[in-house]
Amino acid sequence: MIQPQTILLVDDHSLITTALSALLKSMYPGVSIHVGATAKEALELASKYGDSADLMILDLGLPDSTGTDLLERLLLEYPALKILVLSGLVDSDSILKTLSAGAAGFIPKSLDANLLKGAVNFVLEGGVYIPSKILTQQQSIGMSPQQPLVNPSSTVHLTTRQCQVLKLLSQGDSIKSICRKLDLSEGTIKTHVTAIYRAFDARNRTEALIAARRNGFNVD
Numbered sequence: 001m002i003q004p005q006t007i008l009l010v011d012d013h014s015l016i017t018t019a020l021s022a023l024l025k026s027m028y029p030g031v032s033i034h035v036g037a038t039a040k041e042a043l044e045l046a047s048k049y050g051d052s053a054d055l056m057i058l059d060l061g062l063p064d065s066t067g068t069d070l071l072e073r074l075l076l077e078y079p080a081l082k083i084l085v086l087s088g089l090v091d092s093d094s095i096l097k098t099l100s101a102g103a104a105g106f107i108p109k110s111l112d113a114n115l116l117k118g119a120v121n122f123v124l125e126g127g128v129y130i131p132s133k134i135l136t137q138q139q140s141i142g143m144s145p146q147q148p149l150v151n152p153s154s155t156v157h158l159t160t161r162q163c164q165v166l167k168l169l170s171q172g173d174s175i176k177s178i179c180r181k182l183d184l185s186e187g188t189i190k191t192h193v194t195a196i197y198r199a200f201d202a203r204n205r206t207e208a209l210i211a212a213r214r215n216g217f218n219v220d
Helices: 014-027 039-049 069-077 092-100 113-124 160-170 175-182 186-199 205-214
Strands: 006-010 032-036 055-059 083-087 105-108
Touching: 006 014, 006 039, 014 032, 014 113, 032 039, 039 055, 039 069, 055 069, 055 113, 069 083, 083 092, 083 113, 092 105, 092 205, 105 113, 160 175, 160 186, 160 205, 175 186, 186 205
Parallel strands: 006 032, 006 055, 055 083, 083 105
Antiparallel strands: none
16 A cells, blocks of 8 residues: 555535545554645645645535636646545536546545545555446446456457556556556557557546446456
8 A cells, every 4th residue: 555645635625624634644644634725725735745745635616616627727737646536526427527637536525434545545556546436327337357358249349458558557557567567668558558549539548447447348
């Protein structure tokens, strides 16, 4: 388990920031928690700690922000900052829009402590946390570990190598890490990644993983 040094927490409800701060400190002894309550304060925290913080947990329902505008601005100015979105809205459209904007994950405010810890750990390790709500929509296919890498009925077809790259992408591996694990050049891996994105009509890793799960690919 990764031990974070700095976590930024932005929510306009003091009860939530107080409770989450206490929970995170119990999960990660010694971690520094810096709290904000507005979009302005989120930007100030990012300006001060954005290059060194391990994670930002961000509520999108801030009084001085609309939709994913703040998230997109933060990711534009601090692309290396992992942002885990916290929200009271759990409808599929909101979740997909948030993940498509580049968030490292989405957690509902109703999430219990154990699942929260799992989500935070997964994001810290480089993964993209996608709620089970998205993965279990009607018409979607279950993703148990015993399933084959791809459902034969899927309309998307990847080569064996592309499936291997997709699996590593889902585990949070960087391009360089995938190069090492598969013993392939960076150019070759980037070509495979581009082909995967094109196959799923995706603009980024998050969209590709969501589409892969919807098409029955076992990328958990």
